[in-house]
Amino acid sequence: EAQVTQNPRYLITVTGKKLTVTCSQNMNHEYMSWYRQDPGLGLRQIYYSMNVEVTDKGDVPEGYKVSRKEKRNFPLILESPSPNQTSLYFCASSFTSGGEQYFGPGTRLTVT
């Protein structure tokens, strides 16, 4: 089944404790991206990747890192999480940047 998977789905952590949210797709998509969703603000892009080893900042990259060492995986890293990073996070992929995005199930992160 074609899909985008994210793990974990839910996470409660404390300020400053490094964490990684994994994202994997099995559709051989070149384009992958991370979004955060906050009430009233819609989906905001954090980082995106056009292909392996090519990543770029989106609209809200501060406090996040990503890597794209393999085509299928695009992990999101929070080196030192803070409460303002409490949010719902979505990973998405598509064949090209202009193509329809396939979204993962979301990760709800709470930083206390």
Added chain:
Amino acid sequence: ILNVEQSPQSLHVQEGDSTNFTCSFPSSNFYALHWYRWETAKSPEALFVMTLNGDEKKKGRISATLNTKEGYSYLYIKGSQPEDSATYLCASLSGSARQLTFGSGTQLTVLP
């Protein structure tokens, strides 16, 4: 950050009514316009990807039009059903065609 605006922010209609929403986006350097449907507790799912001025797309009772010169797109739902209740997101891709910018969505509730 380019502004993608959606209106109305929320909408309640009766079952059987037809309705429409608006997405406006900067028309300069336009590349593509996406529409997504996002049901509560699920992930956004693509409805349409539109690229050409005057483009019209249809999927069942849902259709969309695109005007790239004036920078707007309409989404129409004919004969709304309770299962159409969701948030409808539009997203614009422009310039270097690398970054998708989402609007904050129109939340539709269809009352039985």
